Amino acid sequence: TNLQQVLNTYTGSGTLDATTDQHALDEAFAFSGFNIGLAGIIVELAGYKDLNAFGIYDILDPTNRHEILGGHANACPASSCAAAFTLPGTFTSSVFGFYLDTPDGLWFSQSSLNTDGADHMVAYQLGGSYIFGWEDLASSRWDQDYNDFVVLVSGVRGVNVPEPATLG
DSSP states (O other), X not given: OOHHHHHHHHHOTTSOOTTTOOOSOOSEXXXXXXXXXXXXXXXXXXXXXXXXXXXXXXXXXXXEEEEXXXXXXXXXXXXXXXEEEOOOTTOSSSOEXXXXXXXXXXXXXXXXXXXXXXXXXXXXXXXXXXXXXXXXXXXXXXXXXXXXXXXXXXXXXXXXXXXXXXXX
């Protein structure tokens, strides 16, 4: 199953094009209203499906992370593969990024933070929500299918990555 097939199944054929409909603001996010978000796994098609972990990180301190969902796509019914999230009190900003922690590496929505410098996440806006497709392998070994971990996130909006001095 490729990412286009996943998008077609979830949104309806022709609603989103995996190549041309990628959202430009996909590195940094803020809450769009009530300071709460909801994330739910759509599908995991990866060898690491039971080991991956998805969460948010402080845009000013990527070591400050908060896990939202573990992989476990095959170990839980769809209704329990979702979780609400808010910013932990330890975050220094209201702007955050998303990460996928895998046995092959820790991948951030900001590609400049990735050890291989590659973009491991693609984003698609669907109304007030986003679909994120992740590649869970290092770029030297990946197939660039972005269907390894696909998640729907609501309650957030993409923003420009702020300069640290601006936030200070």
